[in-house]
Amino acid sequence: MANLTSRIGGQPFYSAANSNSEGLLNFWKGTQAQYDALKQTSATTASNPSAASSVTFTVTDSSIFTVNDTVFVTGTSGNTTRTEGTVSAVPSGTTVTVDFTPAYTSAASTGYQIDLYNPNTFYIITA
Amino acid sequence: MPSNIENANISAIKLGTVDMTKGYIGHEEVYPNTREIQSAAFTDTSTLSDNGGTRIFRVTGETGATYNLTGYGSGSYTLSSSPYDHSISIGSNTSCGGSPRTISTTLAPTGSTVLQGGGSSFSSSFTQSHNGYVSWAPSTITVSGSLTHTNPGSTITTIAGVNYFTPGANFTATLTVSGYQQSPNLSNYVRFTQIQNGGLGGVQQNGTNSSNAAETVNSGSGVLNYSNGSWFSPNYPNAQNINGSYNIDVTLDGITNYSSIRYQLFFGVPLNHNDPCVTSWTGIQTWTGYIYP
Numbered sequence: 139m140a141n142l143t144s145r146i147g148g149q150p151f152y153s154a155a156n157s158n159s160e161g162l163l164n165f166w167k168g169t170q171a172q173y174d175a176l177k178q179t180s181a182t183t184a185s186n187p188s189a190a191s192s193v194t195f196t197v198t199d200s201s202i203f204t205v206n207d208t209v210f211v212t213g214t215s216g217n218t219t220r221t222e223g224t225v226s227a228v229p230s231g232t233t234v235t236v237d238f239t240p241a242y243t244s245a246a247s248t249g250y251q252i253d254l255y256n257p258n259t260f261y262i263i264t265a
Numbered sequence: 266m267p268s269n270i271e272n273a274n275i276s277a278i279k280l281g282t283v284d285m286t287k288g289y290i291g292h293e294e295v296y297p298n299t300r301e302i303q304s305a306a307f308t309d310t311s312t313l314s315d316n317g318g319t320r321i322f323r324v325t326g327e328t329g330a331t332y333n334l335t336g337y338g339s340g341s342y343t344l345s346s347s348p349y350d351h352s353i354s355i356g357s358n359t360s361c362g363g364s365p366r367t368i369s370t371t372l373a374p375t376g377s378t379v380l381q382g383g384g385s386s387f388s389s390s391f392t393q394s395h396n397g398y399v400s401w402a403p404s405t406i407t408v409s410g411s412l413t414h415t416n417p418g419s420t421i422t423t424i425a426g427v428n429y430f431t432p433g434a435n436f437t438a439t440l441t442v443s444g445y446q447q448s449p450n451l452s453n454y455v456r457f458t459q460i461q462n463g464g465l466g467g468v469q470q471n472g473t474n475s476s477n478a479a480e481t482v483n484s485g486s487g488v489l490n491y492s493n494g495s496w497f498s499p500n501y502p503n504a505q506n507i508n509g510s511y512n513i514d515v516t517l518d519g520i521t522n523y524s525s526i527r528y529q530l531f532f533g534v535p536l537n538h539n540d541p542c543v544t545s546w547t548g549i550q551t552w553t554g555y556i557y558p
Contacts, residue, residue, distance in 0.1 A: 167280070170287065210292070214346055220292070257291035264283045 216246025479519030
């Protein structure tokens with residue numbers, strides 16, 4: 139049998155939100171440590187974001203982020219709503235710039251989590 | 266968000282021969298059905314002062330875990346982030362006659378939450394000291410003394426065969442106070458407003474009894490500061506020990522003769538004090554015995 143050389147997507151599912159069967163659930167397999175590595179915690183900002191369309195976060199390691207990645211930002215104080223954004227730049231090894239539409243506001247400059255957990259992906263953790 | 270097949274939890278999933286230990290949809294854990302709490306304890310279990318304060322009860326586990334706290338910080342909670350710190354306020358422990366107490370909080374999982382190790386609860390506690398105050402009542406003060414007529418002769422008159430002290434009679438009263446005690450709680454004295462010159466009194470020539478004869482106070486001395494017929498102690502917390510000896514020199518004034526006379530040695534009115542555990546604090550009045558001319 140020939141090797142699978144191209145991937146064409148995950149498992150289709152019916153999307154109640156869209157009333158069609160065009161939803162696609164992707165699969166990801168890895169260890170807990172690999173899953174945990176898809177996020178950066180305790181991120182900080184230079185000041186409290188106020189109606190900011192673009193926010194630069196300081197993180198421990200920005201290497202997991204790539205321009206155009208969809209990321210989710212969640213504050214532990216201030217704005218604690220999980221908010222979607224797009225990586226617009228990775229200026230350094232410890233900073234990442236995220237664009238928000240609509241603009242982002244939070245009354246905190248510390249305690250952010252920035253993750254890459256895709257809500258349409260089933261992450262399978264094995265030992 | 267638990268994963269079920271019909272109404273049954275999915276108890277195990279394998280990927281080929283490999284166990285799937287967890288599953289997430291995005292950031293939300295969907296397998297297994299349980300949330301685990303790894304630990305729950307006070308971050309500081311040293312003895313808390315009697316004045317009270319705030320301690321942190323820290324819960325570490327998987328977000329979404331649910332649990333009840335009983336004891337201090339009681340309530341039902343969902344772990345929103347980990348670790349999560351419950352800030353628990355503990356009041357003062359200063360009740361009269363109280364003792365050190367144990368401050369305890371117990372976490373019990375609810376719903377599909379389990380504890381690491383498989384137990385049913387996590388408990389953590391520490392001791393809060395007590396201020397050591399005891400309930401007490403100052404003991405009865407003992408006051409003893411006597412009255413001496415110091416200028417007999419011209420100040421004694423006889424009318425119809427009865428001897429009377431006349432105005433101008435001079436007396437010295439001496440008294441000794443004992444049994445006054447310090448507060449066992451504050452190591453200071455509960456204060457009388459003053460130790461007064463209670464004055465001369467007795468049976469008048471007309472046969473009636475007077476507790477307030479006309480008199481002139483000449484001098485006095487004692488273990489407290491003397492002023493115009495009274496002895497004073499500073500207010501709390503500097504009230505002085507009143508145990509000791511006192512004397513006062515007084516002259517009968519007015520126009521009334523007395524067939525017998527006595528002296529009120531001690532007239533103490535209790536004053537407010539700063540010991541919250543005094544159960545009874547009353548004044549005291551003590552007289553000498555009557556003396557006769």
